[in-house]
Amino acid sequence: MPRYALKVEYDGGPFSGWQRQTALPTVQGDIEAALARLEPREHTIAAAGRTDAGVHAVGQTAHADMDRDWSPFRLMEALNWHLKPAPIAITACATVPDDWHARFSATRRHYLFRLVVRRPPVTFEAGQVWQVGHPLDLAAMREGAAQLVGRHDFTTFRSSICQADSPVKSLDALEIEHVARADGFAEYRFHVRARSFLHNQVRSFVGTLERVGAGAWAPDRVRLALEARDRAACGPVCPPHGLYLARVDYPDDPFAAAE
Template sequence: MPRYALKIEYDGQPYCGWQRQPNLSTVQGAIEDALAKLEPREHAITAAGRTDTGVHATGQVAHCDMEKDWEPFRLFEALNYHLKPAPVAISACVRVSEDWHARFSALERRYLFRLVSRRAPLVLETGKIWQVRQKLDLAAMQEGANRLLGRHDFTTFRSTICQANSPMRTLDTLDIEQIERDDGAQEFRFHVRARSFLHNQVRSFVGTLERVGAGSWTPDDVTAALEAKDRNRCGPVCPPQGLYLAQVGYPEDPFA
């Protein structure tokens, strides 16, 4: 069966996450339903990572196996046609080898988290960015983020329902960018990179670092929380809006 890699972007607000679930609206379900309109049968696609309810993607990657030998551009066009009006789009589609795997062939995942410090309510970006009202200290947050880099037991920063066999992970990048917006507010963008992540790990990082930026925590508190290996020592877990699966890295980029 010919295998295709799909690059996918979506607005996570209307969905109960990526993974198909009975009687619930999911991103995986929307794409598999679109595939079933092209080849009427049960489809099962595999993604590079599962995103939670309300989490978005600009660079999710999945693979699907088709019975027909589709020309990639025709499959791309047909899927986008049948996905309408869902807030899901296939941004690229390529033929890959039968042993290529969206999840197991991946070398890294990159997430973006958007946080805005603004007093006035958000109108146009509701559900796309996390808003706080207090001012934040970029230097303090970056110092706290630096304490998390490297290989650690991240028990403190993973959900209690995380299904990973081990809490050990290597965090390669956690860089925070500050942007002065036209509306006078300050936006902070958290760029996070690792081979793999634990459940709620990025949201746990950002929620904790926001407390550092607000002055409630210090960078030393982040170190103490990490070393405690205790979920109860984590800062508040931030909401899903603002989190984007931005990119998945492979030994060779199939979409290049």
């Protein structure tokens, strides 16, 4: 059975997350249904990350096994046709070896979180960004973020329902960028990179750092919260709709030839 890597983009708003669930709309469920239109049977695909309800992706990666030898372009086009009108797009497709796995072959995952400082409601970006109505101190947020980079026990910053075997993870980067917007308001983009993440880890980071930027927390309180290894020490968990799975890295990029 030939195996194909799929690069997937989606608006997470209408879905109950990536992972297939009975009687609930999911990204995995819709892609598997589209695959079944091409080759009528039960399909099971695997993804690099199981995003939560409301979380978006511009660079999710999945793999699928097919019976036929499809050209990657034709498979991408056929899937996109059958995915209509769901807000899901296959943006690249490539053949990969039989032992290549979207999750286990990945070496790093990149997440983006978008936070907009604006009192009037956003219109065109509703459901795409987290909006707050008060100014934020970028330098303070960066100072707090720096204390999270490295290898730590992230118990404070993971969900109580997290199923990871260990709370110890290595965070490669947590960078905060100020972006000039055409509407004149401020946007902060949090770029977070690691080999793997705990459940709700990125949203816990951003919610905590927003409190630092707002002046409710001193930057050093982030270090104290980390060292507490206690979920109760975490700041508020921010909403999912500003979070994007931006990219997944592999030792050999399966899509390099297609780009």
